Amino acid sequence: MRIKVISPDIITYGAMVIGGVLREKGYDVSISRFIEDTDTDILLFSLYSTQHLFDDRIKKAIKSQKERGGRCYIGGPVSSHPAMVLGELSPDAVVVGEGEVTTPRLVRDGPSPGIQGVAYRGEDGMLNCGPSPPAPMERPLPLIPSDIGAQNVRGANVYIETHRGCIGGCGFCQVPRYFGQEIRSRSIESILTEVQAFKDAGAHRISISGGTGSLYASEQGRMNVPAFVELLAGIAGIMGRKNLSSPDIRVDCITDEVLDAIRDYTIGWVFFGIESGSETILKKMRKGATVDQVREAVTRCRDHGLKVAGSFIVGYPGETQHDYQKTKDLIEELSLDDVFVSAAEPIPGTPLADLVLSTPSDENPVYVPHTGEYKALGLSVAEARAFDLMLHADLNKPVFSMADDRTFDLYLAEVRKQGSDIRRATECILRYSE
Ligand code: SF4
Structure with missing residues (x-):
């Protein structure tokens, strides 16, 4: 067949x-x-x-x-x-x-x-017939396409999976709903065999997939730092440290050893899902982390010689201009090396989708017209905040960069697409909830 x-x-x-x-x-x-x-x-x-x-x-x-x-x-x-x-x-x-x-x-x-x-x-x-049974973590080698070396996903050819699940319960995220909140980890041997297979097939840059990399091999919420260090050392031994990145770590899942391992065995970047500078919105998002924890985590990373990127979500239902201003202030204060901005997208089955369902459209930032500084661009509040934050983040990077016309147009097109995609997803969720 x-x-x-x-x-x-x-x-x-x-x-x-x-x-x-x-x-x-x-x-x-x-x-x-x-x-x-x-x-x-x-x-x-x-x-x-x-x-x-x-x-x-x-x-x-x-x-x-x-x-x-x-x-x-x-x-x-x-x-x-x-x-x-x-x-x-x-x-x-x-x-x-x-x-x-x-x-x-x-x-x-x-x-x-x-x-x-x-x-x-x-x-x-x-x-x-209900959800599928959880998959065993040991499995055959993936079917790797022959052109894997040409694929580029945020700088990597592939994001490999070391474990499933996340102890977090962020309301916008599908990971804990899809894979659960218990961590199920693969053996180091099978991960390394797989990494070698990717390399043999032509992959030259590998990343550890989203979630929280340092939760690898953790049990009952307790991190297994030696296993994480061994994992990074093993992958770097095959790929070379310049060809491995370990994105997406929770600000409360770092230790000195974890940060040293990221510095010694990867390209030396840490990616935090910071999401907002407002405690009120972080609570609404069920982020389980505070702004002070973010500040401390960023400082620790820098103390360990790491570069830090952060992702932010704007236009969460209930986000006020005051909340948004706090996010801008935090970006200015942290001066992150890179920043990713997105408007809140309700993924079906997440608490954010439920929140969007119970938010009237005239209160949902992705529908409310923006009436401030960018009014002439015809953006929604969520789009305007995403656009503004992208420009603001560029201004506040350690290496100053002023947005030129091309960047301006690129960001504008990006937020417009995000807005229309989110509205389409929202309308679909509404349709199927009736
Ligand atoms: S910490 Fe990351 S992976 Fe875990 S629930 Fe939150 S956003 Fe999702």
Whole structure:
């Protein structure tokens, strides 16, 4: 049986893992980032963004596949709201949650009530057989595309997974909902074998995937620092320290040893999800960290010779101008080496999505028109704050950079796209909550 795995535009690590699991079962599996019309028995879309639900290229490929008499299944992070996936894209079934156990069963037997983790349309409406069972952390090698070395995701060819789950419960984040709050870690041996396979396949830059890298091998909330150090040393031993980055760490998950290891075995950057300078908004976001913890973490990183990047979310429902000003003040105070800004996007199944559902649109910053400094640009409050914060962050970097016309246009296009994507996702969530 021929199976084609498509992970649109970027071949995610998760798609490669599912490809590897199916290959081990003996199927003829190929993987692609291109949404093409393919003659295959099973088309398996691995979708990682809510925006994929509205992608006409994907809709067309599914329609053609079904017209040819082939089957089409969808898995990946979008599966947390299967009714939405079935309603928008009409696949034969959705793999809900972790796909390693469920996908091979679905491929072998087709959708049936006996397969845990599958949702599909039955005669009486949608049948949802609950979430997939948690996947075992030991698994076959991923199906690595031959052009992995040409893929660029924020500077890395691939973000590999060392563990699943996060002890945090941030209201905008899907990780604890998708993988749980217990940490499940892979063995160092299997991670290193995999890293070697990526290198052999042409990958030259690897990153440890999102979540909190330093939670690797932690148990019952207690970090296992020696294991994290061994992990970084092992990966750097294969890839070289200049070819490894370890992004996304919680400000409350660092120790001196963790920071030394990041300095000694990676490119020397730490990425913190700071999100806001307002304690009120951090609480609303369920961030579980305070502004003072952020300040202390940034200082400690610098004391260890590390560069620090921070990500911020603006336009969270309930964010006032005063809250936003506190975020601007914090960026000025911290003078971060790099800053990522986004408007709050409700991902289906998260507390933020629930909050957005209960917020009238005339109070939701992504809909409220901005009437201040950028009024002539026709932005919403969320877009205007994102735009303003991007410019503000540039002004406050350690190396001064003034936005030129090109940067201005780039940021403007970026926030406009974010705003329209978020409104489309919000309207879809509203539609399926009725
Ligand atoms: S700490 Fe990071 S991965 Fe964990 S819940 Fe918060 S945003 Fe998600």
